[in-house]
Amino acid sequence: MDRIVGAATAVLLIFACWSDIRRLQISNLLCIAFAAGGFVFQIAAYGPGRFWWTIGGFAAGLIPLWLLHAARGLGAGDVKWFAAYGSWAGASAALELVVYSLLFAGGIAAFLLLFKVPLVRPFALRFEWPWGLHPARAGKGAKFPFMLAVAPAYALLALSGG
DSSP states (O other), X not given: OOHHHHHHHHHHHHHHHHHHHHHSOOOHHHHXXXXXXXXXXXXXXHOGXXXXXXXXXXXXXXXXXXXXHHTTSSOXXXXXXXXXXXXXXXXXHHHHHHHHHHHHHHHHHHHHHGGGSTTTHHHHTTSOOSSSSOTTTOSSOOOOOTHHHHHHHHHHHHHTTO
């Protein structure tokens, strides 16, 4: 990953994580500004031929997450965040990050299911759950910020040279 792209997407991730953890929301302004910045950077750095590459990255980040959003699996801010990320990093990196993020989210969800185990439940209930229904109490409907899965996925992608 280009150093400028790595720095820009890391900043995007930090702001999105902070916002998502605090409010379960990612700012539209953040996503729009970063997506526009990705388009401007790619075209300025690599020329007008990079326009379609950037569109491909934007779409690769947007489409899979939009499908999950339509199924009520995650919020619209996550969809816009991935589109912005794709405009900087390209389609391949965006799709890789989607896959890694979903794997981490599945791991988090499996861990949260442990809160329902009768032996674990009393201990889990001792801790406040800041994002709505506590996973130990909720049937369906316990939430966690998706950026908690995206951050380690991003780190894994960055460490693997992607």
